[in-house]
Amino acid sequence: MAKARFVLTGDVDWASEHCIERYVDHAAAHGIVPTLFVTHRSPAIERAAAAGRVDLGIHPNFLKGSSHGSSIEEILDFVFDLVPRPVASRSHCFADDSHISAALARRGITVDSNICCHLQEGLPVLDHWNGVKRLPVFFEDDVHWEQGGTWDLADYRAAFASPGLKILNFHPFMWTLNAPDEAFYTAHRAHIPTLTEAEAEAIRHQGPGSATFLDEIIAWVRAGGGEFVSLPQLCETL
Numbered sequence: 001m002a003k004a005r006f007v008l009t010g011d012v013d014w015a016s017e018h019c020i021e022r023y024v025d026h027a028a029a030h031g032i033v034p035t036l037f038v039t040h041r042s043p044a045i046e047r048a049a050a051a052g053r054v055d056l057g058i059h060p061n062f063l064k065g066s067s068h069g070s071s072i073e074e075i076l077d078f079v080f081d082l083v084p085r086p087v088a089s090r091s092h093c094f095a096d097d098s099h100i101s102a103a104l105a106r107r108g109i110t111v112d113s114n115i116c117c118h119l120q121e122g123l124p125v126l127d128h129w130n131g132v133k134r135l136p137v138f139f140e141d142d143v144h145w146e147q148g149g150t151w152d153l154a155d156y157r158a159a160f161a162s163p164g165l166k167i168l169n170f171h172p173f174m175w176t177l178n179a180p181d182e183a184f185y186t187a188h189r190a191h192i193p194t195l196t197e198a199e200a201e202a203i204r205h206q207g208p209g210s211a212t213f214l215d216e217i218i219a220w221v222r223a224g225g226g227e228f229v230s231l232p233q234l235c236e237t238l
Helices: 017-029 043-050 072-082 098-106 141-146 157-161 172-176 182-191 197-203 210-223 231-236
Strands: 005-011 035-038 055-058 167-169
Touching: 005 210, 005 231, 017 043, 017 172, 017 197, 035 043, 043 055, 055 072, 055 231, 072 098, 141 172, 141 182, 141 210, 157 210, 172 182, 172 210, 182 197
Parallel strands: 005 035, 005 167, 035 055
Antiparallel strands: none
């Protein structure tokens, strides 16, 4: 695996300050600058961005009952107020339609990562009809458990070593609790906006899960001569 390039991203999804801080600190400890797709105002995110420890994208919620607004334009006003110059867009739950795509292009979005092609080999950059470069997600934590995946990287090394884009998406809340499956997530999801360090230590899953899997990926990439780059760095080569 000669200089395979991986990108770490995280859909913030209203995670608590502790989750965000821990996720960013862990990435930084491995020399990784993740892209956070932002859902809400967060001092932790603002500090990390000011220090150059993260890049920021927008994560608009277009679903019914969204706290971001009741129309496409209201929702985009909200998220662009949070992140005036996003490096990319990814909608909550990958929501999309022609009206959303056109509105994002009008707002100046040139890159999105708004489709998940889980563990698919040979992923290309897609030229979306609205002129935006679409970068598919290669791995997503909750999609992985939805498909009944294991948390043993040995089962997926061939896919991770294959050609194509390698954009990874780990949600800070799920990662903080090392969530292994939907049942565990559902049991603890009420803690998403408020989870503290003490609570995380008390309820964190102790077996294999999303956090242990990410650590396996990082170690394997580095051992094989690959590298983690930021999303803007990846885009420079597209």
